[in-house]
Amino acid sequence: MKMTFIGADHEVTGSLHLVESGGRVFMVDCGMEQGVNLYENAPLPVPYSKVDYVFITHAHIDHVGMLPYLYKEGFRGQIFSTRATADLCEIMLKDCAHIQEQDTEWKNRKAKRAGKPETEPVYTMADAVAVLDLFVPCDYDQRIKVCDGIEIRFVDVGHLLGSASVEIWLTENGEERKIVFSGDIGNKNKPLIRSPQYIHSADYVVMESTYGDRLHPDKNGDHVEEFAAVIQRTLDRGGNVVIPAFAVGRTQEVLNYIRIIKADGLVKNHSGFPVYLDSPMAVEATQVFRENRMDCFNDETKKLLKKGINPCSFPGLHLSITSEESIAINTDPEPKVIISASGMCDAGRVRHHLKHNLWRPECTILFAGYQAVGTLGRSLIEGRDEVKLFGETIEVKAEIDKIEGISGHADRDGLLEWIGAFMQPPKKVFIVHGDDDVCDRFAAKVHEQFGFDAYAPWSGTTFDLLTGEFVKITEGIPVRKATAAQRKVSGIFANLLAAAERLRQVVLHNEGGANRDLQKFTNEINKLCDRWER
Numbered sequence: 001m002k003m004t005f006i007g008a009d010h011e012v013t014g015s016l017h018l019v020e021s022g023g024r025v026f027m028v029d030c031g032m033e034q035g036v037n038l039y040e041n042a043p044l045p046v047p048y049s050k051v052d053y054v055f056i057t058h059a060h061i062d063h064v065g066m067l068p069y070l071y072k073e074g075f076r077g078q079i080f081s082t083r084a085t086a087d088l089c090e091i092m093l094k095d096c097a098h099i100q101e102q103d104t105e106w107k108n109r110k111a112k113r114a115g116k117p118e119t120e121p122v123y124t125m126a127d128a129v130a131v132l133d134l135f136v137p138c139d140y141d142q143r144i145k146v147c148d149g150i151e152i153r154f155v156d157v158g159h160l161l162g163s164a165s166v167e168i169w170l171t172e173n174g175e176e177r178k179i180v181f182s183g184d185i186g187n188k189n190k191p192l193i194r195s196p197q198y199i200h201s202a203d204y205v206v207m208e209s210t211y212g213d214r215l216h217p218d219k220n221g222d223h224v225e226e227f228a229a230v231i232q233r234t235l236d237r238g239g240n241v242v243i244p245a246f247a248v249g250r251t252q253e254v255l256n257y258i259r260i261i262k263a264d265g266l267v268k269n270h271s272g273f274p275v276y277l278d279s280p281m282a283v284e285a286t287q288v289f290r291e292n293r294m295d296c297f298n299d300e301t302k303k304l305l306k307k308g309i310n311p312c313s314f315p316g317l318h319l320s321i322t323s324e325e326s327i328a329i330n331t332d333p334e335p336k337v338i339i340s341a342s343g344m345c346d347a348g349r350v351r352h353h354l355k356h357n358l359w360r361p362e363c364t365i366l367f368a369g370y371q372a373v374g375t376l377g378r379s380l381i382e383g384r385d386e387v388k389l390f391g392e393t394i395e396v397k398a399e400i401d402k403i404e405g406i407s408g409h410a411d412r413d414g415l416l417e418w419i420g421a422f423m424q425p426p427k428k429v430f431i432v433h434g435d436d437d438v439c440d441r442f443a444a445k446v447h448e449q450f451g452f453d454a455y456a457p458w459s460g461t462t463f464d465l466l467t468g469e470f471v472k473i474t475e476g477i478p479v480r481k482a483t484a485a486q487r488k489v490s491g492i493f494a495n496l497l498a499a500a501e502r503l504r505q506v507v508l509h510n511e512g513g514a515n516r517d518l519q520k521f522t523n524e525i526n527k528l529c530d531r532w533e534r
């Protein structure tokens with residue numbers, strides 16, 4: 001009975017844990033690494049085709065994004081998740097496959113022109129569609145027998161519609177061990193969905209630590225009035241409010257806020273102002289939220305549904321799916337609210353809306369979610385005065401605003417509350433899914449506060465769940481040039497590193513370009529380096 005840590009160890013993305021017990025092999029999550037990748041992931045100790053089951057905590061890409069790849073590499077077992085997670089995975093995985101295919105097609109067109117070999121996408125739409133067939137949708141709070149020696153139960157953890165912690169009971173040669181995987185732990189009092197439910201017993205716990213060193217500044221997070229004020233002043237000026245939002249989760253929260261604003265008449269003199277939801281993925285995800293999800297929703301939302309009120313719907317809401325519908329939004333002069341993806345403005349239809357609205361002083365760009373370093377969204381919040389979109393320089397004249405949405409993640413206190421709910425000390429608590437030293441610091445905090453034996457493993461570490469001993473302890477292997485010094489960077493230097501990464505991406509995108517342009521670009525980079533080399 002062994003557990004091997006593969007992904008999201010001293011990192012935040014690419015969640016993947018592997019357990020071998022009683023001759024069976026299962027994974028908990030099969031995520032894709034996103035953003036800056038600092039450490040190498042160890043290879044799986046078994047071939048993908050030998051994996052029997054996958055248990056999924058929630059539908060975010062950093063927890064499910066590699067499922068189609070698993071299929072491509074021969075996995076034909078079963079994937080257990082909650083019903084809402086299975087439905088959201090259909091949207092997320094198809095979208096991810098579509099992006100992979102498009103990206104590869106684009107790179108291959110360039111490669112062809114340059115006489116270079118073509119590459120294959122990481123996986124295709126066919127892989128994504130096929131892996132979706134392997135899902136076994138489950139209810140919350142039911143103990144499910146997966147096979148002899150493996151039983152599981154999903155417990156709501158309040159992070160995203162359908163999100164769960166997984167309790168797993170393993171039996172091998174008559175000995176039983178219980179492991180709990182926290183999944184991403186949600187925030188309390190979020191709109192729409194339930195707050196995290198607590199688990200009280202386990203031999204071993206594997207828990208996330210994303211915000212293990214931070215406290216959320218604003219805990220009650222009732223932003224309806226702030227939100228209404230932004231819409232009021234923008235519509236009064238005759239402008240549009242553009243809201244970049246993640247298609248799954250944040251978009252539905254924004255819709256719920258606007259429903260309240262409309263129902264309570266908080267925006268005066270523009271009754272019935274139109275709201276456009278312009279993202280096919282967001283429209284589909286909203287559909288999943290609209291379906292009867294009584295088991296996922298909080299009491300307030302349940303009450304609304306019982307009264308026949310849909311929390312994500314209101315008069316004046318237009319769903320735009322085709323690109324013609326999307327284009328039409330910007331030819332119609334009536335002031336309106338436009339919600340579109342991606343949430344950080346680095347891709348998707350929202351970039352068209354930025355192009356049409358950023359230069360107009362009467363408009364507002366309203367950010368409702370976290371903006372990572374290096375994204376267009378972040379640079380707008382930091383006051384950039386012009387941007388390049390679709391090859392055009394656009395002046396930033398619109399009002400730029402931000403409402404701190406309620407984070408999907410519990411902060412340090414929320415995490416401590418979750419682990420503190422265990423009545424008996426677990427034999428060991430493994431801390432994963434946090435930035436590098438955050439994992440170690442949070443492990444120390446858990447030990448200090450509760451006396452639990454807490455440890456932050458590196459990828460490749462293997463632990464024997466029967467003997468309670470490590471089989472193998474590894475150290476982090478930095479990806480390519482990431483040095484120890486780089487790992488420790490924070491703040492302004494991190495911004496510089498992100499800018500350097502962006503430069504590298506821009507260089508790669510120019511592969512196959514005209515020689516004259518490439519030479520000019522090279523000269524400019526060299527000039528820049530000459531200036532800063534000291």
Ligand SMILES: [Zn+2]
Nearest residue numbers: 058060159184
């Ligand atoms: Zn998540």
Ligand SMILES: [Zn+2]
Nearest residue numbers: 060062063184
């Ligand atoms: Zn995550």
